[in-house]
Structure formats: structure tokens, C-alpha cells
Amino acid sequence: MAHKKTESKSAAQPQLTGVVAEFETPDAVLHAAELVRDAGYTRWDVHTPFPVHGIDEAMGIRPTILPWIVAFMAVSGFTGALLLQYLANAVFYPFIISGKPTFAIEPCLPVCFEVAVLLSAFGAFFGMLGLNGLPRHANDLFRAAGFTRATSDRFFIAIDAADRKFNEAESAGFLEKLGGTHVQKLFSDPAGDQFPQVLHTLALISACIAITPPVIVAARRVTDQPFPRLHLIQDMDMQVKKKTQKTTTLFADGRIMRPAINGTVPRGGLMTDTRKFAGLESTSGLMMVADAPAAPAAAVVDPAVAAAEREKRPWVKTVPVPVTLDVLKRGQERYRIYCSACHGLGGEGDGLVSLRAVELEQPTWTRPVSLVSEGIVKQPVGQIFDTVTNGVRRMAGYGDQISVEDRWAIVAYVKALQRSRVAPIADVPVELLEKLKAEAAAAPPVGGAAAPAVAPAGAGGLGASPAPAAK
Amino acid sequence: MADTLDHSIEPQETVGRACVGLSTGLLVAGAIGLGLTVAIELLFGTGAKGFFHRYLVAFAFCMTITLGSLFFVLIQHLTKAGWSASVRRIAEIYTLGTIPLAVLFLPILVSILLGSHALYEWNDVEHVKTDALLLGKSGYLNAGFFSVRAVIYFLVWIGLARLFVYTSVRQDVVGSPDLTSRMEAWSAPGTLAFSLTASFAAFDWLMSLAPHWYSTIFGVYVFAGCLVACFATMAITVLWLKSKGFLKTAVNVEHQHDLGKLLFAFTCFWAYIAFSQYFLIWYANIPEETVWYKARLSAWKPVSGFLAIGHFILPFIFFMSRHIKRNSYLLGFWAVWGLLMHWLDLYWIVMPQMSSEALTFSLSDVTVLVGVVGIWGGTIGLLARDMSVLAVSDPRLPEALAFKNL
Numbered sequence: 001m002a003h004k005k006t007e008s009k010s011a012a013q014p015q016l017t018g019v020v021a022e023f024e025t026p027d028a029v030l031h032a033a034e035l036v037r038d039a040g041y042t043r044w045d046v047h048t049p050f051p052v053h054g055i056d057e058a059m060g061i062r063p064t065i066l067p068w069i070v071a072f073m074a075v076s077g078f079t080g081a082l083l084l085q086y087l088a089n090a091v092f093y094p095f096i097i098s099g100k101p102t103f104a105i106e107p108c109l110p111v112c113f114e115v116a117v118l119l120s121a122f123g124a125f126f127g128m129l130g131l132n133g134l135p136r137h138a139n140d141l142f143r144a145a146g147f148t149r150a151t152s153d154r155f156f157i158a159i160d161a162a163d164r165k166f167n168e169a170e171s172a173g174f175l176e177k178l179g180g181t182h183v184q185k186l187f188s189d190p191a192g193d194q195f196p197q198v199l200h201t202l203a204l205i206s207a208c209i210a211i212t213p214p215v216i217v218a219a220r221r222v223t224d225q226p227f228p229r230l231h232l233i234q235d236m237d238m239q240v241k242k243k244t245q246k247t248t249t250l251f252a253d254g255r256i257m258r259p260a261i262n263g264t265v266p267r268g269g270l271m272t273d274t275r276k277f278a279g280l281e282s283t284s285g286l287m288m289v290a291d292a293p294a295a296p297a298a299a300v301v302d303p304a305v306a307a308a309e310r311e312k313r314p315w316v317k318t319v320p321v322p323v324t325l326d327v328l329k330r331g332q333e334r335y336r337i338y339c340s341a342c343h344g345l346g347g348e349g350d351g352l353v354s355l356r357a358v359e360l361e362q363p364t365w366t367r368p369v370s371l372v373s374e375g376i377v378k379q380p381v382g383q384i385f386d387t388v389t390n391g392v393r394r395m396a397g398y399g400d401q402i403s404v405e406d407r408w409a410i411v412a413y414v415k416a417l418q419r420s421r422v423a424p425i426a427d428v429p430v431e432l433l434e435k436l437k438a439e440a441a442a443a444p445p446v447g448g449a450a451a452p453a454v455a456p457a458g459a460g461g462l463g464a465s466p467a468p469a470a471k
Numbered sequence: 472m473a474d475t476l477d478h479s480i481e482p483q484e485t486v487g488r489a490c491v492g493l494s495t496g497l498l499v500a501g502a503i504g505l506g507l508t509v510a511i512e513l514l515f516g517t518g519a520k521g522f523f524h525r526y527l528v529a530f531a532f533c534m535t536i537t538l539g540s541l542f543f544v545l546i547q548h549l550t551k552a553g554w555s556a557s558v559r560r561i562a563e564i565y566t567l568g569t570i571p572l573a574v575l576f577l578p579i580l581v582s583i584l585l586g587s588h589a590l591y592e593w594n595d596v597e598h599v600k601t602d603a604l605l606l607g608k609s610g611y612l613n614a615g616f617f618s619v620r621a622v623i624y625f626l627v628w629i630g631l632a633r634l635f636v637y638t639s640v641r642q643d644v645v646g647s648p649d650l651t652s653r654m655e656a657w658s659a660p661g662t663l664a665f666s667l668t669a670s671f672a673a674f675d676w677l678m679s680l681a682p683h684w685y686s687t688i689f690g691v692y693v694f695a696g697c698l699v700a701c702f703a704t705m706a707i708t709v710l711w712l713k714s715k716g717f718l719k720t721a722v723n724v725e726h727q728h729d730l731g732k733l734l735f736a737f738t739c740f741w742a743y744i745a746f747s748q749y750f751l752i753w754y755a756n757i758p759e760e761t762v763w764y765k766a767r768l769s770a771w772k773p774v775s776g777f778l779a780i781g782h783f784i785l786p787f788i789f790f791m792s793r794h795i796k797r798n799s800y801l802l803g804f805w806a807v808w809g810l811l812m813h814w815l816d817l818y819w820i821v822m823p824q825m826s827s828e829a830l831t832f833s834l835s836d837v838t839v840l841v842g843v844v845g846i847w848g849g850t851i852g853l854l855a856r857d858m859s860v861l862a863v864s865d866p867r868l869p870e871a872l873a874f875k876n877l
Contacts, residue, residue, distance in 0.1 A: 106753045106754070
């Protein structure tokens, strides 16, 4: 610290930094400038209250490279903006908006233009500052007597002491010879040339203020918060629009969700294909689920009568949608999600939920039916579809959760499960058979808990099942 | 400074006699050109349709140069510009082109009054009855009102041109600065009248070629072309006059640099307006607007692309530098290039309306251009034969002579 103090004290000794001379007219300064140039000085400057034509030439200033900086900035602005838009629109978020191609040059051009203009303005401004060595907070010239007239009616030539040709005695005399008056020597500030302390403090404070918001944001992002985030900017989070299940004063009945208008069908709601949507050949003479208000009346019907009536409905006997391997795979997947918990992976009614309920001796638990039992095998597919859709006795319906197509896929998969029980050994692919034989030899099969590998392959037929397939 | 001024006022600044031979030559060439065009179109071409479309391109070419010059004169007075006093007379002389152009417009006008719809679909009365859009526009687009408007345009333009040229020429003799004040006073209402008439003329003569289509910016688009054409022509004229020994001291590299800057600026302005027009139509994507570009983006696509590159990108890159604008040869090259591109621009506006499926370039495009430019230029030359090419008594001339670009 002490060492530093002495050092700054020595710097406070005024040093000669240049000479300045005053001229009365633009012509005089122009002429003098030519002579200074010809004398070979390089670090010097002319100060005038207004632009003097020809001064660049008189001073021997080479054309500035600023235009090239501006050009470079413009080109990088243009290409940068183009790249940004390309990446955003064509690569990262390729959305089709109002039928336009995800990426087209047309909408990019205004942005490219604006960014090119912005960057070239920056290039011009900061480039100019940089090339001129600005900003400077002090200049020894400002302490020269009468120099303020450089902004009103006097012209000055100042030669820097750093110039190689500068000579303390000669340079001042030289300017005088050129017609300069009030020739003065310039000295460095005895108070030191340091950046004012108060500005340092201000800069530090504003830097702290400036980084506070990002720091808070960053902190919030990496730590757990027990409170919901501050909702400073509401954007469109709170809207006057009504959400589902809310009430309104707009309609007499107060419901915000409107029933379909009489005689209209919502998109995708036209379900005239009864084979596909109800699993029935025809609905004539039947009471459909859609006629729900009648349900309480049905409750008094004797369950046995209802069951008998159900058996007699004209169920479809074939799956009314095309069945492909993909559909079966989809069915397998959906079955495992929606049905296997109760009916078991193999459909034998030994799902984990059921096993657990039995283990706990839950009195209300009804054991799920084995889907591969004779009674269900004989059921037409339409009836199974109806079971999945509307439920049966103690089983709930899944029509609201599973789409029509997926329900049929499940039904097809259930049929595949059933088929696998009665498949002849010849249906099993040879290599799979070998593998299974090897497995069977290694460990004697236990119960039917194992799921069939792939449904259509019908590997289940090999287990402990009583199927006639096991020759 | 004073002796510079003395130098510039030389009696031989009057182009006068030297011009008469050239003007007569131009008139003869013009007559031959037009005759050839009629012959080519009737014998090998598409008849009246082809002739009138090509004629309209050439007519619009001269019209836009003339209108651009008129605007230049108006705006110099409106802004009390000093630098341009040394070149303003050239623009003033070009505004005299309104007179031959009024005559050159007669073939179009007469054919429309006779009921021809070779050029404008909206003049087909039977067809209009079956076309809801055209029927809706028929209150504006009909032969009678079209002719009335054309007459008004020419009255306004010729009136303004004569006012400014003859006042300025009288100042050469009288030397009174009051005349400058008078012209400045007239320039404000003149600019207003100009902007309305020029926009509506663009709508009437060029936009109504596609009567179902409309673009509110179209007037500005044509106006941008007018100024490109005007500055290119002025630059070429200045360079030509200087090569002939005129204006040697009055017009220096600073003025040439300024003409170059304006040419460059309006080339960019043209691109800005052209893109704005295209961009909005592209974005909205409404059939009645896109139809115009559809005709220009199929068979004409290469021309459209060439126009974008030639009319904007090339000059933007290679005509930007001040060194190029200050070099007479390069300035001359880019001025000629600008004029060519302006012609192509007009061709691209007009011709796809005649044939959107195929390009229509033909020898008669050249002959008709020679024809119309010949008659237009020849008449201007004869009308201006006693005028000085420099406004010698303009009170701002000393300012113009002392002017320097930083």
C-alpha cells in the first residue's frame, strides 16, 4: 500500500505531454496543417469549431477503415438473423403457421434487414469511438488557456509529446513559425490522471443492481421453492374465458358446458355404424347407452332377466375393423395396461390386483372371469366389446378411457389369447418350439401365471393348460 | 469564388444549334421505329394486343423519366436546395417531355375510346357484364372516365412543366431572384398535384392491366422507378454534355457524386417498395392479390429473379462505394444499367398481363423503344434548342458551385 502511494505521487509530477497553438481562420489552420504534415509529424491533431473542407487531406489522414467495420457488422447481422430464424423455424420448432412453409426467405428478410441496420449502427458508433480512442475522461488540452474557443471561433493544432519528431524546444517554435499564436505547453494533470473514484463507486453499484435480477432468477431456478412463483407478469394466464365445469350467467341454466344443439352432431360424434360403435348388427328394439336417462328404470329390472336379454342381442361375430399384426400388438399393449391387473397377463383371471385381494380375503371382491374360459370363448366379439365399453355386473366399463379402435384391438387380442389355448403344436414356429422345449426341460412349468410371449404365436398352448393342443 | 461563377456563364452553354441535327435524327429514327414495330407486330406478332402492350412499355419508360424529372424540379424548389442549381436545368428540360408524351398517349386513348380491349380487359363491355369484380369497378374503370382522368393528368403535368421551365429560363435573362421565390411558392401545391396525378396514372395505365388485382402501394412503386430513371438519365446527360464540352466548370465531381448517391438511394427505395408489395401479398396469401405474382412466378420467374438481382442486389453491392460514384465511367455504367433495369421493370409489370405462360421478348420491343424514345427525345431537343443547359442566373448557383461532399 505504502509503495503504491509513492508511485502515484511520482506520477503526479506534471509531465510535458504536448504543445498547442491557436489559429484565427480555417485557411490559416489548413495551411499550417499541411506544413505540420510535411514536417513528418504523425501524432498530432487539429481542433476546429466546424468541419473544415480539405482538412483530411491537409493532415494526411488516410481513408478510415470504418466503412469496412460497418460492412462486416451488416453482413454478420444479416447472416446471423437469417441463421437464427432458420434454426428456430426449420430445425428447432418446425411449426406450420397459417399454411406457410416452416422456413421461407420472405418473412426472414425484414428481420435480417433490421438486424443488419442495428449492427451496422453499432459498428459505426462503437467503431468510431474505438478508432478515435474514445471515450476518454480527461485530456490535457482542456486545461490549455483559451482552448474552449475551439468550439466557437478559434482553430488549434496540438502536437503530442509522444510523437517521434517531438522536441520540447523545437516543436513549440515550429508552431509559432507556422503562424500559431498563444503557443502553450501541455502538462499532465498534477492531481493524477486517474478515473474519478466516485465514478468507480457508481459503476460498481449499478453493476450490482444490474446483476440482481438475473441472480434472483438463477437462484430460483436451482433451489426448491415452497411457494408458487411470483406472478409478476400475468401475460394471458388469467383470462375472462370460461373453463370446463364452471358456471356462467350467460345462459339461463347457468352451465358453461353446452349440450349439443338438437339435430346437430359434434365432429367425430356421428356413430351410425352400430357394428363398430356398439358391437351390434342392429340396434332396433334395443335401449342404447346413449338413452341414459332411462337407466334408473332399468335398475328395477331383474338382473337375471337383464342378463338373459343381453345374451340374446344381435352381437357381431367378427371384428368390424381390419385386424393386422399392428392392431394385435396395439391390443396387447392396451390389454396389459387396462385389463391385465385383474384378468392377468394370460387372461386367466389371475391378475396381481385380484391375487392380492384374494390373499387379503376381501369379502366384496369378485374374482375376475377367466377370459380363456369356455363361456367367454363362446361369446361373440360384439359382446366382449360391449363388456369393455359398458362393463358387466361388477366390472366397470372402460368406454370413456379407451378409444373405439383400441377397444376392438383389445378384443382381437383377447380372441388371440383364447386361440392360443387351443392352438396345435404345429402353429408354433420351430425355433420358438426348440427354445420352449429347452426351457421346459430346464425348469418344470409352474401354474399358468406366465404370460404368452407374443399373442398370435400362441406359446401359451404349451403350458399346464388342458388344451387339446398339447399332443 | 467569383471568378468560378464567371467561368460558368458562357454563351455556349446553350445547347441550341448542336442539338437540332440530333433532335431531327431522333425524330426520324422514332418514326422509323414505330413504323417497323407496327409492321413486325402485324406481320409476325400478336397484332394489336402485342403492339399496344409493347408500346405501353416504351411509353411508360419515357413517361417515368419525365415524371421523375418533374418531381426532382419540384422537390429542389420545395426544399430550397442549393447543391442542385447546377444540374436542375437538365431535369427541367426533361419535364418538357410531357408535351410529346401527351401526343404519344393518343394511340392508346383513341383505341380505348373506340372500344378496343387489346390493352385493358375492363374496356370489354360484354365481358365486364359477366364479371362481378369488374362490374363493381366499372364506375371507375370505363373508357369515358379513364379519358377524362388522362386529360387531367396531362394538363397538370404540362402546366407544371411549362411553369417551372419557362420561369427558370426567363430568370436566365432577367436574373431576378423573385422568380425563384415564385417557383418555390408553386412547388408545394405542385408536389401535391404531382403525387396524386402520378399515383393515379400508375393505377390507370399500369395497374389496371390486371383489373381484378389491386395494390395500394403500386403508385409508390412506379414513383420509385420514376426517380431511378430520372437520376440515371440525368447522370447520363450530364456526362454526355460534359464530353461535348458543356457544363465543364458548372458540374463537377461533387454534383456527379450526388446524382450517383440519389440514383443509389432510389435503387434501394425501389427495392424496399417492391419487396414491401410482394411481402404483404405473400403473407396474406389471398387469391385476388397473389394472382398478379402468380403470373410473374411461373414462366416469368427467371425475369423476376433477374430483376431482383439486377435492379437491386448488384447495384447495391457494386454501386455503394463513393469512389465508384465519383468515377465518371463507372457512374455512367451504373446509370445505363439502372435505365436498362428500369425498362425491364416496366416490361415485367406490363407484359406478363399479355402472356403469363411464355416470355414475350421480341425485336419489336427494341423498335418500339427506339420509336417512342426517338419522338420523345427529338421533341424535347427541339423545344429546348434555345435554352441554356445551366440555370445561369439562379441565385443559388454560387452555392452549388462551391458545394463539396464531406
